[in-house]
Amino acid sequence: MDGALKLWAVIVAVGAINYLARLSFIEFFAQRRVPALLAQALRYVPVAMLTALVLPMLLAPSIGAAPELGPRVPAAIFAAVVAYYTRSTLRTLGAGMAALWLLQALSGAR
Amino acid sequence: MRHVLATKDFRDGFAEMLPACIGLVPFGLVCGVGAAAAGFDWLAALGLSAVVFSGAAQILAIQLYAAGAPAAIIVLTCFVLGLRFLMYSAAMAPHLKPLGVRFRRTLAYMLADQSFAVAIRRFDEGHDKHGAALHFLGSGVALWSSWQITNLAGFFAGNLIPASWSLDFAVPLCFIALVAPLLRSLPAVLAAAVAAVAVLALADLPMRLNLAVAGVLGIVAATVCEIARERWTAR
Numbered sequence: 001m002d003g004a005l006k007l008w009a010v011i012v013a014v015g016a017i018n019y020l021a022r023l024s025f026i027e028f029f030a031q032r033r034v035p036a037l038l039a040q041a042l043r044y045v046p047v048a049m050l051t052a053l054v055l056p057m058l059l060a061p062s063i064g065a066a067p068e069l070g071p072r073v074p075a076a077i078f079a080a081v082v083a084y085y086t087r088s089t090l091r092t093l094g095a096g097m098a099a100l101w102l103l104q105a106l107s108g109a110r
Numbered sequence: 111m112r113h114v115l116a117t118k119d120f121r122d123g124f125a126e127m128l129p130a131c132i133g134l135v136p137f138g139l140v141c142g143v144g145a146a147a148a149g150f151d152w153l154a155a156l157g158l159s160a161v162v163f164s165g166a167a168q169i170l171a172i173q174l175y176a177a178g179a180p181a182a183i184i185v186l187t188c189f190v191l192g193l194r195f196l197m198y199s200a201a202m203a204p205h206l207k208p209l210g211v212r213f214r215r216t217l218a219y220m221l222a223d224q225s226f227a228v229a230i231r232r233f234d235e236g237h238d239k240h241g242a243a244l245h246f247l248g249s250g251v252a253l254w255s256s257w258q259i260t261n262l263a264g265f266f267a268g269n270l271i272p273a274s275w276s277l278d279f280a281v282p283l284c285f286i287a288l289v290a291p292l293l294r295s296l297p298a299v300l301a302a303a304v305a306a307v308a309v310l311a312l313a314d315l316p317m318r319l320n321l322a323v324a325g326v327l328g329i330v331a332a333t334v335c336e337i338a339r340e341r342w343t344a345r
Contacts, residue, residue, distance in 0.1 A: 007154050008179050014171055014188045021195035023218040028307030029203035030214065038164035041333040042201040043234075044301045047229050047292040048328030049194050050323050051302040052309040053166075053223060059310070064222050072279060079283050083290035088127040092287035093280055 007076035119241040125246025130224050131256035133284040134165075136277045138257055141168045142264020148176035149274035154264055158267075163254060164222060167191050168261075170318070174294035186317070197329075198226045205233040217243060220250025227288040241338055296339070301332035 034042070058076050079096030086092070113305050114120055145168075151336075163167050167188045174184045206214045221262030229246035233239070242314035263270065271277045293299050312320035 001153060003130035004151075004154075004267065006181055007150065008157070010171060010175060010184050011154065011157050011161055013181070014158075014167060016218070017185060017193060018162055018164055018167060018192045019190045019219060021189070021192045022199055022221040023215060024196055025200035025203045026206050026214055026218050029200070030207055031269065032213075034200075034204050037333070039204065040336065041329050042197070042238070044298065044329045044332040045197045045201040045325070046230055047289060047298045048301040048305040048327040048332065049197060049321075050227060050292075051225070051292070051328065052305040052324040053194075053287060054282050054311055055306050056313070057282040067181050075287060076286075078285050081291040083287045084293065085337065087291045089284060089287040092290075093129060093133050093283050096283040097277075097280060100276055101322045104276065 071100055071107060075100040076105055114244065114247070117241075117244050117249055118235075119244035120248035120251075123232075123245035123250075124252045125248075126228060126245075127225070127249035127252035130228075130287070131252055133280040133287075134224070134253075135260050135280070137165050138260025139264035139269055139271065139283045140278075141172070141333055142261040142266075142311060143269050144169060144172040144264075145261070146268070148172045150265075151261070153297065155265040156258065156262060157177060157256055162188075163219070163257065164192065165257075166318075187255045188321055190317040191321065193319075194223075195221060197322075197325060201230060202226065202233075205230075205239055205283070206243065208239050217246055217250065220254060221247070222250075224284060225250045225253050231288075244305045297312070297332035297336040300335050301328040304328040306332040 058072060074094055078099045079092050081094040083089075083092040126320065145158060150158070150172075158168055158171065164193035170191055171184050171188055174187060181315060184267050196283060202217075202221065206217060209217070225246065229242070232242045232245050235283055237245070289302065293302060305324045309320050309344070310326045314320075315323065
């Protein structure tokens with residue numbers, strides 16, 4: 001297949017499939033009732049999915065890199081405490097970055 | 111349209127997403143840099159970020175494309191990575207029910223990790239559905255626009271931020287900011303704990319299937335815990 005054509009075919013197909021996944025149940029449940037048990041379970045989608053997304057980012061910052069504990073984990077825990085109490089993305093970003101830079105300066109690494 | 115942009119809910123949503131837009135700049139840059147390195151022209155790089163609008167899927171598609179993987183494999187892998195969107199869609203569905211078809215379908219396009227988490231929080235706080243939907247639209251527009259800009263900036267200018275600044279750490283921080291405040295009940299803490307253990311323990315599953323599986327396991331654990339607790343207190 002021609003290179004540019006394959007690339008655009010991939011872009012359109014990946015985009016279409018992602019969009020259909022995003023639309024799926026919004027359309028499906030537009031005309032139906034959500035079963036009570038499912039509705040109960042769905043309340044935990046954000047906490048479970050966000051945790052599953054963030055942990056690999058923290059432990060293996062670049063894809064394929066070996067997991068490292070470094071100063072990032074304590075800085076992340078501090079940021080989580082700040083987030084818990086402030087519920088503010090801005091303050092979490094500030095506290096987390098400041099903690100990381102401080103720990104890096106103290107440990108003399110980079 | 112003008113009328114929508116002028117509403118307080120839309121503007122609040124837009125403003126609420128701005129800190130995360132800043133935090134996600136390094137992520138957008140990396141996607142743009144990756145597209146350039148894989149030999150995309152600028153239009154394809156923009157097409158990818160605009161049409162797919164998911165950093166993780168974009169990185170994966172770029173890597174597989176650069177490695178010469180067949181188109182079908184790239185699409186399948188990105189579908190598996192996007193399985194979580196099915197869950198987001200289901201969680202969002204009851205809230206979007208009262209909206210018109212076109213509004214609903216527009217909002218579905220904006221369903222990304224960050225915008226979903228912000229929007230569902232707004233709906234759960236009990237705001238009126240139409241106002242919360244406008245808030246969702248505002249946050250989605252902010253996220254989408256900044257995503258296109260940072261992707262293009264990465265494509266043309268390369269990685270503008272020196273690695274020694276460690277600003278890539280801002281990306282997980284954006285997620286921590288959304289997830290930590292949710293850990294206020296036993297089932298929620300259990301959901302996070304189970305998802306955390308599962309995503310690491312199942313890291314060797316193909317096509318990053320561990321993400322969706324860990325999410326489902328966390329959700330099931332939390333639900334079982336909640337039901338067991340209800341039974342216990344009902345006795």
